Amino acid sequence: MVEALDNNPPHKVVIVGGGFGGLYAAKALAKAKVDVTLIDKRNFHLFQPLLYQVATGTLSPADISSPLRAVLSKSKNTQVLLGEVNDIDPEAQELVMGDEKIPYDTLIVATGAKHSYFGKDNWEEFAPGLKTVEDAIEMRRRIFTAFEAAEKEKDPAKRRAWLTFVVVGGGPTGVELAGAIAELAYKTLKEDFRNIDTTETQVILLEGLDRILPPFAPELSQEAEISLKQLGVLVQTKTLVTNIENDIVTLKQGEEVKEIASKTVLWAAGVKASAMGKVLAEKTGVECDRAGRVIVESDLSIKGHSNIFVVGDLANFSHQNGKPLPGVAPVAKQEGEYVAALVQKRLQGQTLPAFNYTDKGSLAMIGQNAAVVDLGFIKLKGFFAWLFWLVIHIYFLIEFDNKLVVMIQWVWNYITRNRGARLITGQEIHLAVNTVNNSGHYQPLEKRLPVNV
Numbered sequence: 001m002v003e004a005l006d007n008n009p010p011h012k013v014v015i016v017g018g019g020f021g022g023l024y025a026a027k028a029l030a031k032a033k034v035d036v037t038l039i040d041k042r043n044f045h046l047f048q049p050l051l052y053q054v055a056t057g058t059l060s061p062a063d064i065s066s067p068l069r070a071v072l073s074k075s076k077n078t079q080v081l082l083g084e085v086n087d088i089d090p091e092a093q094e095l096v097m098g099d100e101k102i103p104y105d106t107l108i109v110a111t112g113a114k115h116s117y118f119g120k121d122n123w124e125e126f127a128p129g130l131k132t133v134e135d136a137i138e139m140r141r142r143i144f145t146a147f148e149a150a151e152k153e154k155d156p157a158k159r160r161a162w163l164t165f166v167v168v169g170g171g172p173t174g175v176e177l178a179g180a181i182a183e184l185a186y187k188t189l190k191e192d193f194r195n196i197d198t199t200e201t202q203v204i205l206l207e208g209l210d211r212i213l214p215p216f217a218p219e220l221s222q223e224a225e226i227s228l229k230q231l232g233v234l235v236q237t238k239t240l241v242t243n244i245e246n247d248i249v250t251l252k253q254g255e256e257v258k259e260i261a262s263k264t265v266l267w268a269a270g271v272k273a274s275a276m277g278k279v280l281a282e283k284t285g286v287e288c289d290r291a292g293r294v295i296v297e298s299d300l301s302i303k304g305h306s307n308i309f310v311v312g313d314l315a316n317f318s319h320q321n322g323k324p325l326p327g328v329a330p331v332a333k334q335e336g337e338y339v340a341a342l343v344q345k346r347l348q349g350q351t352l353p354a355f356n357y358t359d360k361g362s363l364a365m366i367g368q369n370a371a372v373v374d375l376g377f378i379k380l381k382g383f384f385a386w387l388f389w390l391v392i393h394i395y396f397l398i399e400f401d402n403k404l405v406v407m408i409q410w411v412w413n414y415i416t417r418n419r420g421a422r423l424i425t426g427q428e429i430h431l432a433v434n435t436v437n438n439s440g441h442y443q444p445l446e447k448r449l450p451v452n453v
Contacts, residue, residue, distance in 0.1 A: 010035045010077075011347060014095060014104035016085050016276065018045050018068045021110035021312030021332035023398075028340030030075035033347070037104075039097060041084040043068055047397055049329060050406070051130050052173060055139035055266075056180035057188075057422035058413060063405050065133065066398040085111075085276065088283050090305055106307050106343050109276055109294075110336065113313035113327055116272035116291065126244045127265040130173060134426075139266060141426045143181060146264045147189060148424070150196050157261070163201045164262040166249050168241050169269030170207025171214070172364040175224055177266055178205040179367040182231040188419055204234045204260065206251065208269075211237055213372070215326060216362055220372040223381045227366040241269075271327055273314050284308065289316045293324065298354035300339055311335035317355065325357055329396070334358065363389045368414065 011034045015022045018040035026038050047064040054061055068080045087096035088107075095102045115129025128138050143165070150162035163185075167178045185201035192198070205212065205228065211221040212228075212235060225235050242257070243250035249260045273292030281288050286302040287295045293316040296302055300309045300317065312332035316324045325331045338355045345352050361375035363385075371385040380388055390410060397403045413419060 011343075012037070012103060012105045013108065013343060014039065014102060014106070015108045015110060016040075016095070017110035017112060017312070017314075018042065018080075019048075019110055019112050019312060019332060020329045021112075021336040022108065023068070023071065023336070024333045025108050025110065025311065025336035025340045026072060026075065026078055028337045029343070030072075030078065032077070032340070032344050034077060034106075034343065036075070036078040037081060037102065038068065038072065038078060039081045039083055039085055039095075039102070040068060041082070043080075043082050045071060045398055046133060047402075048131070049393060049396075051133075051136045052176045052180060054133070054136035054421070055130060055177065056143065056184055057140060057419040058180070059406060059409060060421045061133045061136065063402060063409065064397070066402060071398055086279070088279055090284050090308065093307075104307075106309070108309045108311060108336070108339055109280065109314060110310075110312045110332065111274040111276040111314055112332075113271040113273050113291075113293075115267055116270040117267070118270055120244075123244045123267070126247075127168060127267040129267040130177070131271075137426050140422075141424050142264050142266075143184070144422055144424050147185075147193065147196070147198065149263070151193050152195070159196065160200075160202075161247055161261040162263045163196070163198070164260065164264070165201065165203045166260055166262045166265045167203070167205045168249075168265065168267050170205055170209070170212030170235070170237065171268060172362070174205060174207070174268035175212055175228065176365050177268060178203050178233045179228060179231055179365065179370070182228070182233050183367050184419070186232050199232075201232075202234060203232060204236065204262075206239045206241060206249075207235070207237045208240050209237065213362075213364055216364070216372060216374045217379055220374050220379055220381060224364060224366055224372050227370040227372075227381075231367050231370075271313065277314055280308070280310070289324070291316075299342060299352070300335055300355050309339045311339055317357075319354060320357060328362075330360060331357055363392060365389050 013034050013036045015038045023045050029036050044065040044067050050064045053059040072078045083097045085095050085097050117123045146162045150159050153159040165181050167174050182203045185198045189198045213221045240252045242252050247263050251258045277288050277292045277294050294310045295316045296310050298319040302308050313327040318324050342352045363373050365371045369383045371389040373380040373385040373388050394403050
């Protein structure tokens with residue numbers, strides 16, 4: 001237990017990770033009589049729920065990022081360190097960050113998760129996921145490069161592969177990505193090219209279970225599927241990806257094996273814990289689940305170490321209904337705030353009841369004027385759900401200037417249907433395509449060709 005003696009130096013709380021869990025823990029400790037150190041390998045907090053809008057050219061990375069030092073500048077008991085923790089000594093109560101050792105009295109680990117390819121890590125080269133700014137920029141590069149390559153390609157089969165986008169995973173990220181790419185192809189870019197008709201684009205969303213958005217109520221999953229189909233997205237459920245190689249996605253639907261030729265495959269299907277889970281397991285003996293998440297006690301501490309807490313996507317908290325809490329921002333936020341409150345209570349010789357997550361609902365954007373919202377007691381769809389989604393995401397953006405910039409950008413996009421952040425940056429690419437003869441334009445097909453699914 002944490003104990004406080006007036007003559008002792010201030011209690012040292014070290015937080016590893018500046019995502020939702022770590023940042024909200026630090027903010028909740030701003031006025032506590034403790035010294036807080038927040039360590040992150042990035043100097044900014046990233047609002048991950050809007051990463052897909054960076055990937056599809058609606059927002060720029062800076063719109064959804066907030067410098068950690070700026071966010072915590074008024075928290076005079078808090079220092080921010082840029083670095084990566086690579087080891088822990090629970091007996092000496094120290095973290096190892098490069099050549100530096102950082103002592104702690106209470107440790108909060110909130111290093112999150114990354115995308116998982118279920119043992120097929122070689123797929124990452126062909127199907128990037130979406131967890132970091134770099135992921136979003138790479139995804140954006142691939143999406144807009146595909147249209148540029150199609151513009152220069154005269155071979156119909158190769159052009160079709162460039163204009164076929166496969167999104168693997170029908171959770172909120174996959175649904176939002178698929179909807180955003182469809183809007184790009186069928187609305188935003190419609191007038192921008194001369195040799196291709198972007199409305200020939202095929203956007204295919206693949207989900208292994210029997211419906212998309214599995215955490216939502218079944219009627220909202222159905223509504224989301226209808227809205228996606230109206231946008232032009234081909235939704236395939238009960239579909240497992242068995243291979244991604246050489247611009248071919250191999251699928252299994254029941255006993256049937258099929259192939260899709262696609263130059264752009266995007267991954268939104270699974271996550272695994274960050275490397276800190278393995279470090280904690282090796283140094284403290286704590287148990288991890290199959291995804292590498294640390295199994296925590298009812299107060300989010302780890303077994304045998306009451307002063308080490310794990311919050312957010314790295315934690316497997318199964319004390320509420322026997323199932324792990326989902327890896328979403330509200331869970332991480334509430335866990336971070338709970339641990340901060342518990343630390344303060346312990347310093348007063350008191351404690352708190354077990355952590356209890358309050359589920360305030362789930363939201364997913366499908367496209368302009370289309371979203372689904374499941375608040376439990378009420379379910380929204382269509383325009384009002386879309387409006388609710390906008391308000392909630394603006395509200396939870398960390399800094400005022402971010403909120404203002406994003407709000408102005410969304411209003412402008414709504415009026416003009418334009419996306420100003422359609423930059424191709426990052427890794428240089430050389431497009432090996434057959435160029436269309438300049439003397440004549442590509443004649444668009446009368447309708448989009450079906451794909452073999």
